[in-house]
Each structure stands twice: as structure tokens, then as C-alpha cells.
Amino acid sequence: MTTRYRVEYALKTHRRDQLIEWIKGLLAVPFVLLSQPTAIYEEDKPVVNAAQVSANGRYAQIMKDVEDLINDHIAHQKGPNPTVSKLRLLVPSVGSFFTKLPLQEAFEWQDQKRFISSRRFVAPSFNDIRLILNSAQVMSLVRGSRLELVTFDGDVTLYDDGESLNDDNPCIPRILDLMRKGVRIGIVTAAGYTEAEKYYERLHGLLDAVAASDSSHKLEHCLVVMGGESNFLFTYTPHSPCKLEPVPDADWHLPEMRDWTEENVTALLDVAEAALKDCIACMKLPVQVLRKKRAVGIFPSKGIRLSREQLEETVLVVQRIVEMSPAGKRIPFCAFNGGNDIFVDIGDKSWGVMACQRYFGGIEGSRSLHVGDQFLSAGANDFKVTLSTVCGGTQRPGVDTKQARLACTTAWIANPTETCQLLDEIAELEGGKAMT
Ligand code: IMP
Ligand code: MG
Numbered sequence: 001m002t003t004r005y006r007v008e009y010a011l012k013t014h015r016r017d018q019l020i021e022w023i024k025g026l027l028a029v030p031f032v033l034l035s036q037p038t039a040i041y042e043e044d045k046p047v048v049n050a051a052q053v054s055a056n057g058r059y060a061q062i063m064k065d066v067e068d069l070i071n072d073h074i075a076h077q078k079g080p081n082p083t084v085s086k087l088r089l090l091v092p093s094v095g096s097f098f099t100k101l102p103l104q105e106a107f108e109w110q111d112q113k114r115f116i117s118s119r120r121f122v123a124p125s126f127n128d129i130r131l132i133l134n135s136a137q138v139m140s141l142v143r144g145s146r147l148e149l150v151t152f153d154g155d156v157t158l159y160d161d162g163e164s165l166n167d168d169n170p171c172i173p174r175i176l177d178l179m180r181k182g183v184r185i186g187i188v189t190a191a192g193y194t195e196a197e198k199y200y201e202r203l204h205g206l207l208d209a210v211a212a213s214d215s216s217h218k219l220e221h222c223l224v225v226m227g228g229e230s231n232f233l234f235t236y237t238p239h240s241p242c243k244l245e246p247v248p249d250a251d252w253h254l255p256e257m258r259d260w261t262e263e264n265v266t267a268l269l270d271v272a273e274a275a276l277k278d279c280i281a282c283m284k285l286p287v288q289v290l291r292k293k294r295a296v297g298i299f300p301s302k303g304i305r306l307s308r309e310q311l312e313e314t315v316l317v318v319q320r321i322v323e324m325s326p327a328g329k330r331i332p333f334c335a336f337n338g339g340n341d342i343f344v345d346i347g348d349k350s351w352g353v354m355a356c357q358r359y360f361g362g363i364e365g366s367r368s369l370h371v372g373d374q375f376l377s378a379g380a381n382d383f384k385v386t387l388s389t390v391c392g393g394t395q396r397p398g399v400d401t402k403q404a405r406l407a408c409t410t411a412w413i414a415n416p417t418e419t420c421q422l423l424d425e426i427a428e429l430e431g432g433k434a435m436t
Contacts (some may be wrong), residue, residue: 017376018093020129020186023066027124035120048120055117058125064104071100093126098366098409099140106136127414134411134422137369142429147183149360151226151353151408153372153382154189154202157415157419161339162286166199167205171416174423175206175212179432185223186356188201188340188349188370190381192228192295199225199234199241207243210236224356229334229381230347231294233355252359254351260331265346267327267331269296272344274336275321297343311337318344320330336381349385350406357407368408371419375412377395385410 003216036044036051052329069087076085084390087094110132111117116124155161158171165172175185187206193199202226210219223236233242239401273289273296280287280298285306287298298314300306311360319335322328322344353370357363369397371384385407413419 016346017130018091019128020126020133022091023062023129024124025125026062026066027059027129030055031119031123032064034058035123036249039120051120052118056111059111059117060104060107061354063107067101067103067136070097070103071095072362074100084141095406099137099144099146101133101136102143103132103136106132106139109135109139109265126274126371130412130414131418134413135425137409137411138422139429141369142365142426142433145433147369147426149184149186149357149363150178151186151188151356151368151385152348152419153370153374154187156272156373156415157371158187159416164201165203165205167208169205169416170420171423172206172209174420174427176209177427178223178423179210180220184356184360186226186353187224188226188229188352188356188385190229190295190334190336190343190345190349192231192292192345195292196234196240196242196244196246199227199244204243207236211238211243215259224359226352226356228292228294228347229345229349230351230355230361231345232403233359235359247359252355254355254358257347257351257355260346264327264331268322268331268346269294269331269344271325271327272296272318272322272333274320276314276342276344278321279317283310283313285310285314294346295343297338297341299341304430306340311340311342314342318342332395334381338381345381349382353385353407365408369411370408371411371413371422373413373415375410382410382412 026037034051034055036048038044039048039051069085069090073085073087073094074097075082076088106192107116110128114128114131116128118300138147152158152171154165155163159165159169179185187203189202191199191202214220217238220237221235224247225236226232227234233247235293236243237245239245269291275362276289276298278294279285280289285298285300286304287300287306290297300391315335315337322333322335332347332351333344335344336342339357349370349372357365357368370382370385372385374380374382376383381429411422413422
């Protein structure tokens, strides 16, 4: 029998983050029991205030319980024979965690900003929980003095989709502040070009600002740009007109990348291109195909927008066809929905982040943070970085955060403004740490 639940499950799991959905379900119970939707008059104020205090206490307690379950899960992960944790039984898709997460404290922090427990009609939401998880992650990294590398996705994370990182981008002074504190920076983007000049065009605001603030050249080689998810690495140098120079493969390639031979790459991209063309024919998509050195994609002409359904259907079909093919079993790839285009890239952001970690001398996953907007399981390109700590991102199926989860801790943001807020949170926590 096909129940509504099973239909939802089959059709929507690629658009859900199970850990976040599970926490949302836990918080829904006290919301339903305690909220006072009928209290609207002045004389109801005492009831409303009491309900707020109770909701705050109950939500905080639940977050503490989840925090303890995560600690228990981390204990189960350790050792040569990891065993199944209670959290894994409750949320089968949960990954491994690089650090502990102080969720109760992070909840109190976000509750002061978002007034989650003051709400009478809107229950704790996906976004509330995503932001609590992000805060908990940065608290853990900063307090443990563990933040050595921050990698950022490009589109939607640092600038709006398809735009560039211009001089007036508010993330710039915040990234410079991190660099002055000795944190290494990586921009890990799907945008795949072989020439440094093309990355300069997209990122000139940041690169020029670093050069302008660094007359003693201390920041040289402290910032890298990884293009095509994990395919082209450039390092910052003030000595090049475009402020970037290519890094020799020997300085960043991972041993597994030996299999990424021209033959294997061509075979995989051929399968992906054929699958994309099938989708174009089947759904009469108004797009062009773009074949690159390490990617193949489709995009519509200027002014045309593809629908969510077209994008998701294509990405899921192509992903399935490539993963079932012999070529797709030989080397890693990433098929993702870029908002109004679809690309299949060789490798993914987990490889991109791990290559940056290697370039900077072997930074551990528990000391690096990837900030991205795409953390859902299919059609997202940040996802693979993680599978570890924070599970999250926009509701747009993407790849950033999801792939990143395999490589390091992550923060799932929904737009560049949230990226700035996250960087401010890090600075505030660093300041607090300095005072204690
Ligand atoms: P990201 O958010 O920085 O990872 O950038 C993703 C966007 O880069 C995609 O949506 C595409 O519009 C664009 N892009 C340009 N070249 C490539 C490529 O070779 N592979 C994947 N995406 C590309
Ligand atoms: Mg992005």
C-alpha cells in the first residue's frame, strides 16, 4: 500500500535534512502544548509571559538532551569498531560529528536574537534550528581555539547567484579580520575556469582588498581559490596582476586523485552529457549544453528561468544515470542544481576542502569550517563537505554544504547576509574569549 507518508518520503527526502527535521519535531511538542494563540488582550499579558518562560525552558532542555545524544554519538564513533549510537537509531541518516555542539547555549543565543520562544503562532522552524546548529558549531570551534581554516562557497554564500564579489561586499572586512588573526581562507566554488584572470573577475573585490591591506606581504599564500569544486587551485600573491597564481598539482593533489585521469574524466563527462541531453529532449528544456575540461552543464538563454521541477528532475535523473554507470563508479562526481543551471563536476567540495587542508600543511577537519548554501542530499554541492556536524542550507537542493560535510565542520547559510552575521558571531565569540 502506498501511504501518503511513503509518497512524501520517496519524493521529498532530497529536499529534507533529517537531523534538522527531527529536532523540529521535538520542539513542536512544547510549542503545541505551551503556546497561547488565544491570548491577545492586554489582560492576557501575564499568561503570555509565563508561557514564554516555560517555552524557553522546555526548548533549552530539549536542545541540551540533543547535545547529550550528539556527545554519546561522538563516543560511539571513536575506536576501531564504531558501534550504533542511539542518535543513529533515531536519525538513521546522521553522519559523524567533528566536534561537540553546545546546542543549549546556542539556542539561548539565537533565542535572544530571533525570539523563538516568544512566538505564539509559528513553531520553531527549520531556519531557527539551522541557525542554532551554526552558532553551536562556531562556539565549539572558537572556544576550543580550533579555527584554522574557513572555506566559503561562492554563489549565494558570498554574493548573490551569478554575481561577483565586488569592492563593497560587506563580507570583505570580516574575512580580512579572520586573516589578520591567522585563519587561512579558501573560496571553494563550483565555478570552473582554468585561468586565474577569470577568478579575479569574479572575486576582485576581496583579492584587491587583501593586497591593499597587506603591504608587508604577510598574507601571501594565506588565501586560496579552489575552482570547479576540486579541480583548479590558485593561491593569493600580490605579485601577479590578477593576485592569483596556479598551485602546482604536487602541492595539493590528494593520493586518490591519481584515478582522475583524462580517460576516466572523459568517460564520466560523456555519460553525464548524454543524460543531460536526454532530459533536454524529454522535457523540451530551453537550454544550451556547455562542456568544459572538468564539467558539463546546461543553462538557459539570458532572461529565461527554469522551473524548480525542471531543475530537480534533471539533477536527480542525471545523478542516478551517472552513479549507475561504470564511469561513475571509478571517480567521484557531483551533479547539482545551481539555481538556474545544472552542472556535473568531477570531484566535489569534500575533495576541494580536503585539498585546501592539505595545501595549508594538513589542517584537520575539526579545525576547519566550510560555509555554504547547498547542503541537501541530492542536487546540492556543499553537502559532501560535511556529513559530520551541522546538517543544513537553504531549501534549494544543492551541493555545497552537503559534500563539504565529509571534510570538515560546516555552517549552512541561506544568503550572503547570513554569512556576514556568522562572521560577526565568530568575531564576537573571539572577543569574548579574549576578555575571559
Ligand atoms: P558556487 O555556488 O560558488 O559553487 O557556484 C556555482 C555556480 O557556478 C553554478 O550555479 C554555475 O552557474 C557556475 N559555474 C560556472 N562554471 C561552472 C562549472 O564548471 N561547474 C559548475 N558550476 C559552474
Ligand atoms: Mg553556492
